[in-house]
Amino acid sequence: MVVDGNPTTVFGHERDDVECTDATLWARSRQGDADAFGLLFERHGRAIYNYCFRRIGNWSAAEDLVSIVFLEAWRRRAIQLPPDKVLPWLYGVATNVLRNRRRSEYRFAAAIRRVPRPCPTPDFADDADARLDDERRIAGVLALVSQLPKREQEVLALCGWSGLSYEEAAFALAIPVGTVRSRLSRARHRLGELSPESGHEQSGVQPSREAMEP
Amino acid sequence: MNTAHSLPPLRDFPPGRLADRSQHLLTEIERQRHLPSTHCRSVRVLIAAVAATAIVVAPALALSRSMREFVGLTSNASSPPIARAWVKATLTRPIDLNARPGTKIRIAWTFDHRVGGGGIFVRLVSASGAPAEIATAHGTPGHYAAVVRVPEGGIGSIQIGIEGTSSGANGTHPAPVLFPITNDPLR
Numbered sequence: 001m002v003v004d005g006n007p008t009t010v011f012g013h014e015r016d017d018v019e020c021t022d023a024t025l026w027a028r029s030r031q032g033d034a035d036a037f038g039l040l041f042e043r044h045g046r047a048i049y050n051y052c053f054r055r056i057g058n059w060s061a062a063e064d065l066v067s068i069v070f071l072e073a074w075r076r077r078a079i080q081l082p083p084d085k086v087l088p089w090l091y092g093v094a095t096n097v098l099r100n101r102r103r104s105e106y107r108f109a110a111a112i113r114r115v116p117r118p119c120p121t122p123d124f125a126d127d128a129d130a131r132l133d134d135e136r137r138i139a140g141v142l143a144l145v146s147q148l149p150k151r152e153q154e155v156l157a158l159c160g161w162s163g164l165s166y167e168e169a170a171f172a173l174a175i176p177v178g179t180v181r182s183r184l185s186r187a188r189h190r191l192g193e194l195s196p197e198s199g200h201e202q203s204g205v206q207p208s209r210e211a212m213e214p
Numbered sequence: 215m216n217t218a219h220s221l222p223p224l225r226d227f228p229p230g231r232l233a234d235r236s237q238h239l240l241t242e243i244e245r246q247r248h249l250p251s252t253h254c255r256s257v258r259v260l261i262a263a264v265a266a267t268a269i270v271v272a273p274a275l276a277l278s279r280s281m282r283e284f285v286g287l288t289s290n291a292s293s294p295p296i297a298r299a300w301v302k303a304t305l306t307r308p309i310d311l312n313a314r315p316g317t318k319i320r321i322a323w324t325f326d327h328r329v330g331g332g333g334i335f336v337r338l339v340s341a342s343g344a345p346a347e348i349a350t351a352h353g354t355p356g357h358y359a360a361v362v363r364v365p366e367g368g369i370g371s372i373q374i375g376i377e378g379t380s381s382g383a384n385g386t387h388p389a390p391v392l393f394p395i396t397n398d399p400l401r
Contacts, residue, residue: 034243041236050224063231070239074246111242114378116234116332127228134222141221161221 023083030077037077041070044087048094051162055098055153057138059131065101067115068108069094085171088164092172095154144194152187155180160187241329301327303374303393306357311399313364322359323374325393329356333377335390336360342367371400 020039028036048069052062073093081089097104105112145153158169159180166184170177227235303323313319321336334351344366351358351374375392395401 032247034240034247037243038236038240041239042232045232045235046224046226049227053225054221059225063227063235067235067239067242071242074239074243111238111245114242115238131225134225137220137222 021083022086023081026081026086029074030080034074037070037074040086040090044090045070047087047162048090051091051094051157052098053134054138054141054161055157057135057142059135064105064112064115065094065097067112068104069097071108071111072097072104082171085168088168088172091158091162091164091168092174095158095172099150099154144191147194148187148190152183152190155183156187156191159184244327301325301329301393302396304396305372305399309369309372309399311369313369315364315366315368318361318363320359320361321372322357323395324357326396329376329393334358335375335377336362337373337375338362338365338369339371339373340365340367341370346373369400372398 020036022040022043025036025040025043029040045066049062049066052065052069053059056062056065069090073090076093079089145156148156154173155169158164158172159166164172166177166180170180173180226232303325306322306324307320309321310319323336335348336351337346337348339346347363347365349360349362351360353359372395373392374395375390378389378391
């Protein structure tokens, strides 16, 4: 729902998310501007969507989790963020949502029930097939990665899979940069041990190059 | 490296879902914005408890019907509640109030705020107490229309609302809410 009822005059001029930086949008969000927050969703929803999918292996559930992540972010909008840390912070919120998934889903269960049912799209068959294949592939990766401690999984997913820098991952997880480095190093080492080539195979799956080398 | 276990590629939302989710997010934000605070809810629960007690005790005290109506708890108990007042509907085309029962009429309206999430409907209540007729609205956020059959007994009132649910101790059940109509021809 639009605050002023006029979506074309959100900022007093034509809506243009190209010129609005994350910092600007976040500042407006903090003032209660839902449309600015909506632009942040449209800008970063895809990244969080893929991050959630890679952590849980289910596209449909990832879609709901994206909604939960942004509802949670809106709930915590009072927080002041450094200008270039909006996306890393969203990754951090997503990580917490994933970590406390049951509690988050309970908190926003009513909101998720109000998500409109998707309309059937006739040309979606090929994409659906590819997504099913994605889920099979990520299941293999997750089977391997799940053997790592949770904290190492998080660092690996943020740095290795989502492309965050050490500093950004540290911000997202609220831990020192050095801790990110050490956890990622240990994760790589353990994955190396778990790979079949090392002779220590435990899971029957091989780590991906991306998972090993951010 | 075995590609069977490599990471799947990054993907977009399924077609149309980003817009749907974005609209849903904005709707939920607006919903939260107008939710009463915990303190207000406590006060309302207290008032509701007092009112419920009053309506139970009133017959015993032989209060008149008018008194109970004054309390506001007797009539329209089965009607959906009026939606929060910040969203109002305005009819954008005249309605033939004398249309014969069974005929279909088109009703169009706008909202003064963007309303999304689906489940928007128009309901024609019978003037004679016969079952109401309801139709789901179509359109873009802000502009809606629906074709609805005139109920038996003619048009008694027009209702525009959105489907919803309410969760409580007895589980989740449908709880539609109605939007006030600024230019309701029957008021």
